Amino acid sequence: MADETIYVHQSIAQSVLDHGIDTLFGLMGDANLFMVDHYVRACGGRFVPAAYEGSSVLMALAWSHVSGKVAAATVTHGPALTNCVTALTEGARGHIPMVLLAGDTPVTAPQNLQNIDQREVVKVTGAGFEQMRAPATAAQDVANAFYRARVEKRPIVLNMPADFMWEEVTHEKTVYPVFQTPAYVPEGDDLDQAVGMIASARRPVILAGGGATGARDNLIRLADRLEAPLATTLKAKGLFNDHPYNMDIFGTLSTPAAYDVIGKADCVIAFGASLHYFTTDKGALMKGKRVVQVNDDPAAVGRNHHPDAALVADAGLTADNIHWWLDEAEIAPSGFTKELDSAELTAHPPGDAEKAAPGCVNYVWALDRLEEALPKERILTTDGGRFMTEVWCRISAPDPQSFIVTANFGSIGLGLQEAIGASLAAPDRPVVHFTGDGGFMMGGVNEFNTAVRLGQDLIVIVCNDSAYGAEHIQFVDRRMDPGLSQFDWPSFAEVATALGGQGLCVQSQDDFETALEAIGKRDRPLLIELRLDPDDVPRMRI
CATH class of the missing domain: 3.40.50.970 (Thiamin diphosphate (ThDP)-binding fold, Pyr/PP domains)
Structure with missing residues (x-):
């Protein structure tokens, strides 16, 4: 289709497919129905119609989470977009990348019943807004939206005026590469401070958040080297399944045994976690402990709890780097895990089938x-x-x-x-x-x-x-x-x-x-x- 003269709605549909999107969630209306039709009939894409516009965004968010890719959904204008406000906010706060292709009422029809300032609607949700500038830039604007979703890790709403859809354009495939090379802190005072706190800890705990889910093996190697138990935030649940010293969720959701272990710890090494107050039990679990925070997002460091040392770096590379320095300095393991009963770490108090009201189950x-x-x-x-x-x-x-x-x-x-x-x-x-x-x-x-x-x-x-x-x-x-x-x-x-x-x-x-x-x-x-x-x-x- 390169260099072929087609309509804007066809160029948008092809651009979505150009980004590897073979499933599109949504609900059709005046501003997007022809784009959806071309996406299915000419491009071979799959369209999943929802019963409610916000549902299509939610479906896309989950698809992105499970697949590890940027997802896409589409709705028409006005009330269709306002019906997505809660879903977009959910995605923005969860840092989930997806693109919502939203129609907009024609610029030439300001009295359209569904006309609303869609930029302002999107702004309150925390999602990003990308305006389709002109028919000739349709493919570039789609590419910008997908690029921003990947880089900014949040939903991006591409605003598509309905009066563009039947304009003729020359389609050219446009996909912008994203450069995401992980980095670590190889030397310096921050690294020295962090390694020093970890090396001197007698009862360290390693905590992994959602930003460290790709570093499982690295964190386990470091934990085994330190003889430290492992725990996760809620969003990293399941990361350390089957490890003998897995405590599962850290914080208010901990088992009684894990909560006691965290209370005894003298150092928490947090990778990819923002240290939300549910995780820290409103700060109670961090009292009397040195906290080392490793996060590749500078804004996440100190957002909820101010650490004693911090490294703005990739979780996996930093865990390996700390491991290397511990070996280089011949630091002995802490021995903390030898004090623990691994079977108790993930055991919650059982329920009682007999304690149920008539007509109910416990x-x-x-x-x-x-x-x-x-x-x-x-x-x-x-x-x-x-x-x-x-x-x-x-x-x-x-x-x-x-x-x-x-x-x-x-x-x-x-x-x-x-x-x-x-x-x-x-x-x-x-x-x-x-x-x-x-x-x-x-x-x-x-x-x-x-x-x-x-x-x-x-x-x-x-x-x-x-x-x-x-x-x-x-x-x-x-x-x-x-x-x-x-x-x-x-x-x-x-x-x-x-x-x-x-x-x-x-x-x-x-x-x-x-x-x-x-x-x-x-x-x-x-x-x-x-x-x-x-x-x-x-x-x-x-």
């Missing part, structure tokens, strides 16, 4: 059973709500790329859409999604049939306490009537069945055994509705 007990019964090669996604922190603690994920948290903006109702996107990125793997009743009603019920239409291997666990749990507990704490936070929902199991999936309601231990059998026999999206007592669901561990 939530913690159910999670422990599901951990054993769910497919091991799963991708794990969670919606937001009071139920979520116990899921994060008790349900494992194979690795960080197989674990998706939709809580970057603290919203509910975003999870099922991301589960669908994750499944499309890894169609040969089962996706397990945990959601609350409120979140499923807000966003999940809109898209469950999308998963059915796509024939996805999806297991949805609805933790139904018939309440907005985070609000319910606040009423109870103040000895107020929680009635306004409680709901008489329809049967989610029956809704799932009506939408083409299989739904099962669990109100007893016998029902639970039936549901576990269904997991192994599933042939369509399966929804398991756990009926819970709102007074039985543990408080959020935050």
Whole structure:
């Protein structure tokens, strides 16, 4: 198609394909329908239509997370874009690269009912805005949007005026390379200070965040050299699975044994972590310790907790460099791991099946059973709500790329859409999604049939306490009537069945055994509705 005269909507579609995007999420409207049509019919791309515009962005975010690539979605103008505000904010705060191709009303029609200042709409979300400047620059502007998404690690909205779409242009393939050579600090006072603190530590702990997920082997080598236990932030969950001194999540989500170990530590070496206050338990876990922070983003250093030493550098290269200096100086291992009981480090207190109200099951007990019964090669996604922190603690994920948290903006109702996107990125793997009743009603019920239409291997666990749990507990704490936070929902199991999936309601231990059998026999999206007592669901561990 190079140097061929075509229409702008065709050039945009071809440009998306030029960037290796073979799956496009979205919802069609006046400003993007011809582009989508050409992308599918002439370019051979796959279009995944969502029921709601924001869902298409969420699907793309999850697709990006699981695939490790920049994703793309498209919507039309005005209310279609405003319907994406929460999803774009979720992506921006999660630093997830994707491009949203958004139409805009014609410049010549300022009285169009859907006209709005789309730059200002995007600005409040934290996403980037890229204006399509002219018909002749369409391919360049698409390339700029994809380049910025990769470099800035956030969603970029490409604003496409509808009156450009049928203008004739000459298409030329344009893809801008991204240069991301990792670097480390080879020498200097900062390095000397950091290595000195690590070398003198008697009870060091290595902490990995989302920015260090590519450095697993390097960090394990350093931990073994130091005889230090390993832990992760929530976003790096699963990184050190199967290591004997893996403590899993560091902070408010730690097991009692791991929390005690962290409390005894005298040095925390944090790689690729911003040291959020959930990770540090509002700073309590950092008191009396030297903190060394390694992050390739200068803005992340000291953002939430000011370290005693810091290196702006690549996690893997820096871990290897520290290892080399420890050997060079003949520093003895700390011996800290010899004091630890590895079996206790990841053991949470078990649930009790008998502690359940009539017509309900014990939530913690159910999670422990599901951990054993769910497919091991799963991708794990969670919606937001009071139920979520116990899921994060008790349900494992194979690795960080197989674990998706939709809580970057603290919203509910975003999870099922991301589960669908994750499944499309890894169609040969089962996706397990945990959601609350409120979140499923807000966003999940809109898209469950999308998963059915796509024939996805999806297991949805609805933790139904018939309440907005985070609000319910606040009423109870103040000895107020929680009635306004409680709901008489329809049967989610029956809704799932009506939408083409299989739904099962669990109100007893016998029902639970039936549901576990269904997991192994599933042939369509399966929804398991756990009926819970709102007074039985543990408080959020935050």
